[in-house]
Amino acid sequence: MDFQLAAKDTHSRARAGTLTTAHGEIQTPIFMPVGTVGSVKAVPQVQIKEEIKAQIILGNTYHLYLRPGTDILEQAGGLHRFMNWDRPILTDSGGYQVFSLSGNRKLSEEGALFQSHIDGSRHLFSPEKVMDIQRKIGADIIMAFDECPPYPSDFAYAKKSMELTHRWLARCVQHLSGTECPYGYEQALFPIVQGSTYRDLRKASSEFVASMECDGNAIGGLSVGEPEETMYEMAALCCDILPEDKPRYLMGVGTPWNILENIALGVDMFDCVMPTRNGRNGMLFTTKGVINIRNKKWENDFSPIDEGLDCATSNCYTKAYLRHLFVADELLALNIASVQNLSFYLHLVAEARKHILQGDFKSWKDNMIPQLKQRL
Template sequence: MTFELQAECPETGARAGLLHTDHGTVETPMFMPVGTVGSVKAVAPRTLRDDLGVQILLGNTYHLALRPGRDVLRTVGGLHPFMQWDGPILTDSGGFQVFSLADLRKVTEEGVRFRNHLDGQYLTFTPESVVDTQRDIGSDIMMVLDELTPATVDEAEARRANARTVRWAERAFAHYRATEPHYGHHQALFPIVQGAVFPDVRRESAEALLQLDAEGYAIGGLAVGEEAEVMYDTVALTNEVLPQDRPRYLMGVGTPQNLIENVARGVDLFDCVMPTRNARTGTLFTTDGTVNIKNARFKTDTSAIDEALDVYHSRTFSKAYLRHLTKANEPLYMEIASVQNLALYLWTMRSMRAAILEGRFPAFRREWSDRLVQKA
């Protein structure tokens, strides 16, 4: 895997590049739709590729290890042919589940022992086994196992958890470099910078992980309760340490405004469940701002969902029809709303990339950062 930096905004540090993988090239900055168990909810792979221009997807190691399971994935040749997606795939390591399933797990130096949420059976994730599982999945970019902490921890706890994250990363890379991919394509491994919201711990984390000479680096442990400005400051100081010639991936972030502001601080890759999750609850992201499609004022609104987006779902169906589908509890609502939100996210990334390449990113940021999250 290689990363080609094409342009950088001198005023902000926003970057445009090309991330070359064995399953295709990703034009950065880029947003990755979340396909937790091998599917982006309610959206077919062909729609993602052909209608939305998605270039890379994210899968979840924890959930894929539970079902369909490693044996199935090895038998079918990995996740790419299983879900009929021929582009790049990134998998996170299950580290977020260490955080979110706090009542169902025990963390030790060896790894994490889970009581899984499906049938109550126990399983253990170690830095080494997480690499092996992602080898079975066949993802193009793999993540190390890390220990994520809430934003509310004190500095001592953040330092302790980060030290373990670094030790786990060292173990993961030793195992990674001693093993081979199963399916004939290269798999990169990214370490994850942790340290909560403490600048010194973040710098120490990034500096320690640089010693691994990874092909790219992730920034984790944000969007877990801290204020947005704190997130932005943390990303900026972390990217001051991370190398210029490697891709930077901010995990689990966020709103359209979060994307713009973190691109302005040098981030290249993003993922978040927000586009599809918010779609399911009635919130649409549009080029005019956010819309609660359940609102009664849309009952007879025959205007297109988002005429500015060159996507069939956005330009064909009306707000009134989409509101009707929510009231009738029709499954088609899920598809249309999810496509709309993903279309807006992908439009935002393409627009930022063009603005960076053309030297007008600051103007784009001024026009769109607040506009995309205002109430429409």
């Protein structure tokens, strides 16, 4: 994997770059649609590629391990072939999903013992096993196994959790050095900075992660309930320490304005379920602001959903029609709203990149954010 910076904004820490993987190039900053089980909910791969113009998508180790299982994925030739996707894929390690099981998991030095949400069966995720699973999935970028502490966490727990994550990271790196991707291409490892919302822990974790000299670095444990300003403070602190010549990935963030503010802090990569989850519930992110398409005010609005996007779905259906589909509980509504939101997110980061290259990113961002927050 290779990462090259093309430009840096002079009035913020925003940067534009190119990340090269075995399955193609990624222009940063970038948003990555979440395809947890090998599918972006309600959106087929052809739309993800041709309409939404996604350059990379996510899969999840925990979910793909449980179903369909690594045997099926290996027989298919990896996740790319299984889901017919020829562009880059990143897989989360499953650490967040194991964390979210709360009472149904037990942490130890060895790893995380958890109970499947599908059938109640018990499994152990060790750092080594998670690396082996991601080898078999075949993602271009794989994440180190970590623990994501809950928010709020007291200092003692956050420190203990961070130190465990660091020891697990060292084991991930050591184990990967003795294995190869079964599909014949290189996979990049991204470790994850933890430390909750404590500045000294975040600093220590960022320094440890940077010292591992991996292909890129991720910032985890944010957007889990902390105030926005705290998220920005922690992200800025991490970006100050993580190496400039490696891509920085802020996990699970967030709203359109969160993304722009974190781009300004030096983050390159983002993912979040918000555009698809909110879309399926009738909330649309558009170039003019946020729309609750179920509201009666859209009942006889025959204008396109979003003329500001270069997306066929957003331009060929009206707000009135989409509202009708939601009211009638038609499945097509979920697809149209998801395509709209994902197209908007990809449009937003492409515009951010354009303005970084032009040299006017900060002023553009400051003007855009109030518009993005506007409720229509």
